Amino acid sequence: GQNIDQPTEMTATEGAIVQINCTYQTSGFNGLFWYQQHAGEAPTFLSYNVLDGLEEKGRFSSFLSRSKGYSYLLLKELQMKDSASYLCAVMDSNYQLIWGAGTKLIIKP
Amino acid sequence: GAGVSQSPSNKVTEKGKDVELRCDPISGHTALYWYRQSLGQGLEFLIYFQGNSAPDKSGLPSDRFSAERTGGSVSTLTIQRTQQEDSAVYLCASSFRRQGAREKLFFGSGTQLSVL
Numbered sequence: 591g592q593n594i595d596q597p598t599e600m601t602a603t604e605g606a607i608v609q610i611n612c613t614y615q616t617s618g619f620n621g622l623f624w625y626q627q628h629a630g631e632a633p634t635f636l637s638y639n640v641l642d643g644l645e646e647k648g649r650f651s652s653f654l655s656r657s658k659g660y661s662y663l664l665l666k667e668l669q670m671k672d673s674a675s676y677l678c679a680v681m682d683s684n685y686q687l688i689w690g691a692g693t694k695l696i697i698k699p
Numbered sequence: 700g701a702g703v704s705q706s707p708s709n710k711v712t713e714k715g716k717d718v719e720l721r722c723d724p725i726s727g728h729t730a731l732y733w734y735r736q737s738l739g740q741g742l743e744f745l746i747y748f749q750g751n752s753a754p755d756k757s758g759l760p761s762d763r764f765s766a767e768r769t770g771g772s773v774s775t776l777t778i779q780r781t782q783q784e785d786s787a788v789y790l791c792a793s794s795f796r797r798q799g800a801r802e803k804l805f806f807g808s809g810t811q812l813s814v815l
Contacts, residue, residue, distance in 0.1 A: 594741065623803075632703070632790070632806035633742075677742070681802070689734075689741035 592616045594690035596678050601696045602668055610663045610676050610693045618683020624652055624663045625677040627692065633677055636663070665695075673697045701725075705791050705807035712781055713815055720776040720810045722791030732804065733766055733776050734790045742790065748774065749796075781814045788812070 593615045602608040614622070621640040625633040639645055639654035639661060651664040663676055678690040704723040712718050724731050733745040744758035748768045759765070763781075768774040778785055788811050792804040 598739070621802075625804075625806075630808075632808045633804075634806070635803045638803070679742075685802070686744065687742075687802075687804075689743075691739060691741040 592680075592682065592688045594678055594680060594688055596676075596690040596693045598691070599694045599696065601698060602665075604668055604670060604697055604699050606668050607664065607666050608668060608695065610665070610678075610695065612661045612663070612678035612690055614659050614661070614678070614680045614688070614690075616680045616682045616688055619656060620681040620683065620685055622652075622654055622661050623679045623681070623687070624661075625679065626674050627677060628674045636676075668697050670697050670699070703791055703793055703805050703807035705789075705810050707810055708808065709811045709813075711813045711815065714783060715780055717777065717779045718781055718812065720778075720789050720791075720812070722774045722776070722793075722807060724772065724774070724791070724793030725805055726772075728793035728795055728805070729771070730794045730796055730802075731768060731774050732792045732794075733774070734792065736788045736790055736809070737786075745776070745789075778812075781812075783814050786812055786814045 596612045624636040626636050627633040637652035644653045649666045654661045675692040675694045677692045679687045706721045729750045731748040734742040746766045747755040763779045766776045788809040790809045792806045794802050794804050
């Protein structure tokens with residue numbers, strides 16, 4: 591079956607760096623997405639990776655290794671507003687999005 | 700509108716009743732998805748509409764669930780004879796198209812359904 595694994599919860603300190611990992615096993619691969627979801631709000635798009643390597647976008651970076659079925663989202667200079675759930679999703683060979691359960695990130699002052 | 704709009708934002712119903720959830724996608728978006736999100740679970744795909752093509756209903760959990768999309772725009776998800784296990788947040792998302800290298804979904808804020 592298809593599977594996306596990410597940690598359930600992580601805690602980090604304001605101003606620090608945190609890395610949220612995502613491993614996947616899917617039928618084919620057409621890209622990996624990261625979304626941010628604040629409590630009670632809609633998920634919003636953060637990043638998309640389809641080739642191996644690091645994509646940097648401001649304080650957020652996303653990395654992909656297709657051979658390892660692995661991605662991470664790196665958040666730098668953490669701010670309190672970064673407290674949210676981070677959802678990893680993989681597009682399979684049928685262009686279906688397979689979603690992880692999300693990682694709840696708690697930022698402490 | 701500027702974003703995906705869903706109504707109602709909250710719905711409390713009694714077991715056995717029917718409910719209708721509405722989604723108004725971003726104007727011009729041809730693809731529309733319905734997902735279900737339960738606490739601590741990933742997004743569960745329910746149904747997908749793309750233009751005038753027949754919808755992909757492969758994610759609907761039972762025949763109590765149905766959805767339609769009128770005029771390629773507004774969509775309604777109907778749950779008949781609701782059960783307590785139907786309680787969840789129902790999210791709608793739209794995008795410009797499905798296939799392609801970069802399908803960014805725009806989500807609504809969801810409908811929190813509580814079945815008592």
